[in-house]
Amino acid sequence: MKIINRCEKYNRTATLRIKPEVILSPQSLDFMLKYMAGHPIPQPEKFRKELLALLSHKPRPASDFAKINKILSALPNLMKDRGLGEASVSKVAELIGLRAIPPLDKEIIMRCEDYYKCNILRCLILKALSSVLSRKEALKYYAEYAAKRNSLYKFPKLKKVVEKLNLHKTVKNGALKDGASFIQAITDDGRAVMKITRCRPAEVLLKAVKDPQIVHAVICQPDFAMAKLSNPAFELTREKSLVLGMPYCGHVWHDRRVHKEIAHPSRNFWKTLN
Numbered sequence: 001m002k003i004i005n006r007c008e009k010y011n012r013t014a015t016l017r018i019k020p021e022v023i024l025s026p027q028s029l030d031f032m033l034k035y036m037a038g039h040p041i042p043q044p045e046k047f048r049k050e051l052l053a054l055l056s057h058k059p060r061p062a063s064d065f066a067k068i069n070k071i072l073s074a075l076p077n078l079m080k081d082r083g084l085g086e087a088s089v090s091k092v093a094e095l096i097g098l099r100a101i102p103p104l105d106k107e108i109i110m111r112c113e114d115y116y117k118c119n120i121l122r123c124l125i126l127k128a129l130s131s132v133l134s135r136k137e138a139l140k141y142y143a144e145y146a147a148k149r150n151s152l153y154k155f156p157k158l159k160k161v162v163e164k165l166n167l168h169k170t171v172k173n174g175a176l177k178d179g180a181s182f183i184q185a186i187t188d189d190g191r192a193v194m195k196i197t198r199c200r201p202a203e204v205l206l207k208a209v210k211d212p213q214i215v216h217a218v219i220c221q222p223d224f225a226m227a228k229l230s231n232p233a234f235e236l237t238r239e240k241s242l243v244l245g246m247p248y249c250g251h252v253w254h255d256r257r258v259h260k261e262i263a264h265p266s267r268n269f270w271k272t273l274n
Helices: 020-024 027-038 044-054 064-072 082-095 112-129 135-151 161-165 200-209 212-220 222-230 267-272
Strands: 002-007 015-018 108-111 180-186 192-199 234-238 249-255
Touching (some): 002 161, 020 064, 044 112, 082 112, 112 212, 135 212, 135 222
Antiparallel strands (some): 002 180, 180 192
């Protein structure tokens, strides 16, 4: 086995530069409303009422609303439901500590931990779904919604599973900079392996949402579909998850063109991968 990357630094004060219009735009909710139009749920008004209650926030300054309107102008489904749109933008602004929304097109400096608080909106959407569907049905519905949404993004097309281990820009300079502890390796038979022992998105969302199952559905479960979007021949297996209270996340990317058997390594393998 060959070690490819190792990261052991975790800095809670790490920052990044980003435009407010990027972090405040509730695109996930806009797409959910579009998805619900084609995949109806029971009691949609109850869902909306529950979500509005979850989006409860402090009043925003009057100067914020012109900026909120500009954000919503690019989201056709939320333009039809301005109350829900304004509440979602206001809630995210409150979560990341913006007393007033700065100019949308100028970069601001924010803590990486605050950046991941934007994902709380998706957790609240799933929580609201659970008010009109059973937990099992809500998780299934959300997974199907997330798979559809992710399929619309242009993911880099990869030829080999080792490319999944290349440190992308968010790890080097973005929201994950100094925000994860992990080791990456290639097994002797060519499988890509990653063992994560600390994860900034998981820590931020678990502290805020306090529902491991919902957090797992929002930030962890999509990994399986995204492996396929990188290459239809790729298969991701993962035995454990930090979010669900386990000591590490053990990822393995297999290539069905090379690996006829999708065999996840034993627990002893992960114990010795340090």
